[in-house]
Amino acid sequence: MAYVKYTGLTTANSILAKMSEYATSAGWTVLADCVDDLDVILRSINDGKRLTLRNPNGTLFAHLRTANGYQIFPKQANGISLLGATQLPTINHNLSGIGLTCSSGFSSINKWYDQDNVPRYKNVNGDGDVIGVGAQTWEGEEHTLYCNVISTPTDMIIFTIQHGDLFQHLVFGNLNKFSTWSGGIVFSGSMNSYNMFANRPIVNPTVPDSLMSPIFSTDYNSNSFLRIDMGDAPNRGNIRWASSGSNVTTDAVCYTGKQLAFPIRTSRSMVADIWTPKIINWGFVQSQAHDDSGINCNTLNCITVDLPLFAAVIVDPDDLREFAPVGIISGFNLVSLYNMSEGSTYEISYPTSGILRQVFPFTALAGEYGYDGISIEQ
Amino acid sequence: MTVHVTKGSVASLEQLATKIRDFVTDATEHTTDVWELIQDEASPYGIIFKAPAHRVGEYQYIQVMMTRIEKGITYSNWYNNSRECKGYRPVNTSTNTYIVEGPNGGPIDIFARNADTLNFSVNKQYSQGLKFYEQGGKITASNTNPKLLQQVKNRYTSSGWQGFELFYPPAYPLLYYPKLTIDDDHPTDWFSYWLIKDRCTLTVVICVLGIWQSISLGLFNEIDVETYAFPAFVAGGNMGFIGAGYQKYNINAHTPTPISGMCADYSIDVVSVSNGNLLSAGKMSDSDVGVTQFAVMRPDGVWTWFGNYKQWYAVIAGYVPQGYVTNYYFPSTPPERINKYNVVYPNNTDIHELVNLYDTTGKDVKMVIPVSMFANDPSSDYKGVIGFVPNNFMLLGKPIRLGEQLIGDSKYLIIPNGWENRLNFYSYYIGVFPLPVGSKETSDSALLKDKMDKIIEKSHMAYLAIYMGE
Numbered sequence: 138m139a140y141v142k143y144t145g146l147t148t149a150n151s152i153l154a155k156m157s158e159y160a161t162s163a164g165w166t167v168l169a170d171c172v173d174d175l176d177v178i179l180r181s182i183n184d185g186k187r188l189t190l191r192n193p194n195g196t197l198f199a200h201l202r203t204a205n206g207y208q209i210f211p212k213q214a215n216g217i218s219l220l221g222a223t224q225l226p227t228i229n230h231n232l233s234g235i236g237l238t239c240s241s242g243f244s245s246i247n248k249w250y251d252q253d254n255v256p257r258y259k260n261v262n263g264d265g266d267v268i269g270v271g272a273q274t275w276e277g278e279e280h281t282l283y284c285n286v287i288s289t290p291t292d293m294i295i296f297t298i299q300h301g302d303l304f305q306h307l308v309f310g311n312l313n314k315f316s317t318w319s320g321g322i323v324f325s326g327s328m329n330s331y332n333m334f335a336n337r338p339i340v341n342p343t344v345p346d347s348l349m350s351p352i353f354s355t356d357y358n359s360n361s362f363l364r365i366d367m368g369d370a371p372n373r374g375n376i377r378w379a380s381s382g383s384n385v386t387t388d389a390v391c392y393t394g395k396q397l398a399f400p401i402r403t404s405r406s407m408v409a410d411i412w413t414p415k416i417i418n419w420g421f422v423q424s425q426a427h428d429d430s431g432i433n434c435n436t437l438n439c440i441t442v443d444l445p446l447f448a449a450v451i452v453d454p455d456d457l458r459e460f461a462p463v464g465i466i467s468g469f470n471l472v473s474l475y476n477m478s479e480g481s482t483y484e485i486s487y488p489t490s491g492i493l494r495q496v497f498p499f500t501a502l503a504g505e506y507g508y509d510g511i512s513i514e515q
Numbered sequence: 516m517t518v519h520v521t522k523g524s525v526a527s528l529e530q531l532a533t534k535i536r537d538f539v540t541d542a543t544e545h546t547t548d549v550w551e552l553i554q555d556e557a558s559p560y561g562i563i564f565k566a567p568a569h570r571v572g573e574y575q576y577i578q579v580m581m582t583r584i585e586k587g588i589t590y591s592n593w594y595n596n597s598r599e600c601k602g603y604r605p606v607n608t609s610t611n612t613y614i615v616e617g618p619n620g621g622p623i624d625i626f627a628r629n630a631d632t633l634n635f636s637v638n639k640q641y642s643q644g645l646k647f648y649e650q651g652g653k654i655t656a657s658n659t660n661p662k663l664l665q666q667v668k669n670r671y672t673s674s675g676w677q678g679f680e681l682f683y684p685p686a687y688p689l690l691y692y693p694k695l696t697i698d699d700d701h702p703t704d705w706f707s708y709w710l711i712k713d714r715c716t717l718t719v720v721i722c723v724l725g726i727w728q729s730i731s732l733g734l735f736n737e738i739d740v741e742t743y744a745f746p747a748f749v750a751g752g753n754m755g756f757i758g759a760g761y762q763k764y765n766i767n768a769h770t771p772t773p774i775s776g777m778c779a780d781y782s783i784d785v786v787s788v789s790n791g792n793l794l795s796a797g798k799m800s801d802s803d804v805g806v807t808q809f810a811v812m813r814p815d816g817v818w819t820w821f822g823n824y825k826q827w828y829a830v831i832a833g834y835v836p837q838g839y840v841t842n843y844y845f846p847s848t849p850p851e852r853i854n855k856y857n858v859v860y861p862n863n864t865d866i867h868e869l870v871n872l873y874d875t876t877g878k879d880v881k882m883v884i885p886v887s888m889f890a891n892d893p894s895s896d897y898k899g900v901i902g903f904v905p906n907n908f909m910l911l912g913k914p915i916r917l918g919e920q921l922i923g924d925s926k927y928l929i930i931p932n933g934w935e936n937r938l939n940f941y942s943y944y945i946g947v948f949p950l951p952v953g954s955k956e957t958s959d960s961a962l963l964k965d966k967m968d969k970i971i972e973k974s975h976m977a978y979l980a981i982y983m984g985e
Contacts, residue, residue, distance in 0.1 A: 315872050315873075315880070315882060316872045316873060316874040316876075316878070316880045317874055317875060317876045317878075318873055318874060318875045319875065365873075414868060415864075415865045415866060415867050415868035415869070416866050416868055416869040417860075417861040417864065417866055417869060417884070418864055420864070421858060421860075421863055421864065421889055421891070422889055422900060432889060432890070432891050432898040432899050432900065433899075433900060434899055434900075442738055442899070442900040444900075449869065450873060452870070452873055458868050459868060459870040460868050460869055460870065461870050461871060461872055461873035462869070462872050462873070462882065462911060463872070463873045
């Protein structure tokens with residue numbers, strides 16, 4: 138389906154309203170349509186809006202929430218600990234953006250993120266703090282929202298928020314499974330919930346976008362999460378989500394207890410470390426520096442090669458570190474944006490195929506991830 | 516693309532060449548995809564087929580040639596008689612006489628043993644009367660530095676021997692063609708073979724005494740279909756490259772001089788990165804540049820090499836207690852990954868943590884991944900994902916058994932990199948009272964030792980899955 142573009146959006150709430158409008162037109166059900174929501178710290182003031190979407194066959198619930206000066210997840214850089222908090226901190230206008238988490242159920246009574254089987258930090262008892270992803274916005278400044286949907290073989294919505302040269306993505310949908318197993322909800326964002334407000338990226342080619350990660354990549358910090366019920370291993374708790382980063386349990390990593398790996402890599406996940414997944418990866422073809430085109434294109438005439446994006450998860454027992462491929466992100470490919478412009482559509486198989494793809498950089502062209510980006514089926 | 520398969524057993528590579536000839540030219544079997552036999556001669560000319568290329572009206576020439584390698588004879592004959600070697604044969608001056616040190620005035624042999632070799636190539640052109648390795652568009656290694664086993668040139672004057680000089684000898688022309696080999700030290704009455712052919716490619720697989728060799732050749736599926744004129748490839752088999760050496764005392768020397776370089780050992784179980792299927796192709800080289808068993812024609816018509824490993828050899832001195840060196844050893848070093856060069860996806864990186872598909876219903880669900888080529892040649896602007904090898908896939912995880920099996924609705928031939936549970940490297944021990952190179956440490960009798968027992972990436976091997984049709 139052809140993408141839709143909304144321009145001139147100056148607040149997180151106005152972006153969220155357009156997300157709702159688009160999801161409705163794409164056939165998704167809106168369960169909470171940008172309703173006022175109480176703050177997550179004391180539940181005392183309305184500090185943002187929540188949007189809950191359900192995919193057409195009812196298998197996935199995506200929860201989005203705007204931030205307008207206060208944190209929206211329990212654990213966030215520049216936020217406070219919710220435990221024992223007695224008063225709201227001073228409003229911080231840098232804490233502006235949109236958060237996302239996914240679940241297999243919905244309740245309008247609980248906090249926006251407190252839903253059935255949402256991803257949580259690794260915790261033996263299974264009640265760690267909720268994890269999600271997010272994109273930062275800049276109040277009063279102009280943003281553009283690009284919306285894409287993929288309907289076959291599985292559902293997926295891709296929101297891309299542009300601010301100047303910087304592109305941030307929020308994606309949720311179902312994995313196209315290779316085989317039979319329980320789960321399948323997958324979501325990703327340019328930053329995880331902890332890093333969402335960790336710094337304020339400045340928009341220029343030398344941006345400190347290093348705290349962002351390419352969507353559906355393996356990086357040190359997780360920014361993609363896959364629902365996959367791996368059973369009850371002794372002493373481990375019931376882990377339902379896999380996280381795409383390392384297995385370190387610091388807050389910024391957002392480790393769920395099960396590693397998820399993608400072939401898209403960053404320099405942080407290409408090092409020979411114990412946690413880095415030793416599986417097929419595309420580090421070799423990706424940009425190696427800000428100004429490197431990568432080799433994911435054919436030098437003869439700049440044809441970009443679409444490489445299908447699969448996911449692999451460590452299967453039990455964890456100690457063996459055996460990554461089993463579980464499925465594929467449909468309609469989504471790694472591309473090199475060398476000689477392509479952000480947000481444009483291209484006919485992807487030379488010379489003519491009729492297959493159009495919209496392309497975006499992971500963050501910014503010639504930024505932390507060079508010319509690496511994604512192409513989205515139209 | 517329709518795939519045609521035949522299989523059976525033969526007694527020799529010579530017979531296999533005949534089977535290939537009869538199969539690919541069988542018009543009943545292949546109908547419009549049939550290949551035309553245009554030359555059927557013995558070495559050094561070979562069998563040549565005219566095969567269709569990707570575009571209608573264009574052709575490629577597929578060459579197959581059986582050549583017998585005799586240690587001490589083949590290389591020396593070529594060296595002493597061929598016009599290519601003229602410049603290497605010493606010229607005697609009025610004051611100096613140069614004699615190359617080897618049997619009968621020839622070189623020290625670069626072939627380690629007697630073997631039959633079945634060589635494969637793809638050419639753009641065909642000319643009658645030209646040898647296998649002279650045809651237009653031949654595989655050359657002109658942009659590589661082969662560093663073959665160095666030769667000794669003794670200098671004599673009227674007052675006798677004046678010492679020696681070293682030089683790298685010329686490369687035997689069939690050295691760089693991917694080949695199937697069977698050496699005399701592994702005699703067998705028969706072995707199994709499979710021939711898998713489609714319109715533009717042929718895959719030949721043999722299993723000799725439990726050791727598998729495979730070669731695919733023809734035109735690969737290029738991504739840039741408009742401007743890539745001739746995407747030829749020849750990949751797999753046993754190039755047999757290993758490090759080797761000997762030693763020689765110079766005038767008044769207490770210790771010998773080690774003389775080393777690359778040799779070709781066509782033993783079916785030679786432990787070298789240049790013996791293996793195309794997923795694990797590798798080069799014997801002290802740099803990222805070098806010849807592998809995976810040759811690809813670049814868009815500009817130059818042959819280049821793809822591979823995932825590199826390996827070289829070490830020169831290790833064996834000391835006696837008095838401190839003199841009496842012996843040198845030339846063992847291979849552990850293979851390393853090639854980081855920034857032409858590589859073969861998906862085995863271009865450490866993948867030992869990758870296993871079979873996840874499935875909770877108890878089924879053993881297999882999957883294969885297409886093999887493609889990632890070009891990144893720093894010596895040119897040749898970069899990019901250039902194409903896919905037809906009918907060749909990598910199996911995810913470890914197979915339950917080797918040979919033919921169904922994956923999904925299709926049949927595949929699953930073959931290991933040489934043999935089951937092969938290691939990339941086998942440790943060895945070198946001590947004072949030297950055990951044979953390659954043997955394990957057996958006692959503490961050694962006073963000095965140099966032990967290298969690092970085995971890279973444990974024993975994970977990439978299994979090749981060759982598509983055999985629905």
